[in-house]
Amino acid sequence: MHRSFCTKFLKRKLSSSSISSAKLIPNETKGAKKRIFSGIQPTGSLHIGNYFGAVRRWKELQDKGEDVIFSVVDLHSITLRQEPKELSQNILNCTASLLASGIDAEKCILFLQSSVSRHAELSWVLACLATMPRLGHLPQYKEKSASMKEIPLGLFIYPVLQSADIMLYKATHVPVGEDQLQHIQLAQHLGNTFNARYGHTFPPIKAMVEESGVARLRSLRNPEKKMSKSDPDPKSRISLVDEPKVIVEKCKKAITDFTSEVTYDPEGRRGVATLIDLVSLCTG
Numbered sequence: 001m002h003r004s005f006c007t008k009f010l011k012r013k014l015s016s017s018s019i020s021s022a023k024l025i026p027n028e029t030k031g032a033k034k035r036i037f038s039g040i041q042p043t044g045s046l047h048i049g050n051y052f053g054a055v056r057r058w059k060e061l062q063d064k065g066e067d068v069i070f071s072v073v074d075l076h077s078i079t080l081r082q083e084p085k086e087l088s089q090n091i092l093n094c095t096a097s098l099l100a101s102g103i104d105a106e107k108c109i110l111f112l113q114s115s116v117s118r119h120a121e122l123s124w125v126l127a128c129l130a131t132m133p134r135l136g137h138l139p140q141y142k143e144k145s146a147s148m149k150e151i152p153l154g155l156f157i158y159p160v161l162q163s164a165d166i167m168l169y170k171a172t173h174v175p176v177g178e179d180q181l182q183h184i185q186l187a188q189h190l191g192n193t194f195n196a197r198y199g200h201t202f203p204p205i206k207a208m209v210e211e212s213g214v215a216r217l218r219s220l221r222n223p224e225k226k227m228s229k230s231d232p233d234p235k236s237r238i239s240l241v242d243e244p245k246v247i248v249e250k251c252k253k254a255i256t257d258f259t260s261e262v263t264y265d266p267e268g269r270r271g272v273a274t275l276i277d278l279v280s281l282c283t284g
Helices: 002-013 048-063 084-100 118-127 132-136 139-145 153-168 178-198 244-252 270-283
Strands: 036-040 068-072 109-112 173-176 206-209
Touching: 036 048, 036 153, 048 068, 048 173, 048 270, 068 084, 084 109, 118 153, 118 178, 132 153, 132 178, 139 153, 139 178, 153 178, 173 178, 178 206
Parallel strands: 036 068, 036 173, 068 109, 173 206
Antiparallel strands: none
16 A cells, blocks of 8 residues: 555656646746755665754745755665665655655645656756866765775766756755755856856755754764665664664664763764754654
8 A cells, every 4th residue: 555655646746747847847047036945865764864854844844835846866866876676665665754754745846856857958968067176076975985996977976966956946945954065055156157158047046054953963873974874784773664662772772982971062972962962853
């Protein structure tokens, strides 16, 4: 039943008919109205960090009546190797988790990135405006490629696809964490470059930075890293579909330190700080 419902939803709401390539949503460039775009990768089950860092905010924005466009960005997920069947299931699971978390397709546009071919088309146009030094200095690329002998081209240029995701719908605002700020700056740069060469087409883009201070929950097994869907250790994160007893067990085995005193020090005691952040977020 779960798979059947999600499949029907994907066909009805996440298909290319949701955003026809012939009728891309207009937004006047000069004096453009506020339009928000954000996406999430279907690389695994959504975890509590995804919820508090992104999905909860999406729901707040849609409930306020903002003009919001959300995407399951499957093209981004294949920058690293994915098993086709597993990715297909992850897309369904991600969609189900978004719906269960309160994302309402009647209040926003929710779609599958690969169903709109113009994402890839605009990405190529923007890639012709980007430079290798600028892309090579982006911190997330450095972090993800550090342990690789052979670096996939997709990993190098995926920030350009991010820019295309935003600019395709002439979005003006993008909710991001601090770790994504430089990618928004890249989108701003590419938009300005395109406008200067070919005429004013894309509106300015503003980052909506999460101000809670706990938007980036850390891994329960390695608090030096952020909590991630793609971490091979499932004990590193609390999934939105975890049973209560599983959550308790993961918290008990979370890496902290040898000091018995409970103090909040996000830099010096990251493991303890992560558990305190979790309690704070879940109890309000």
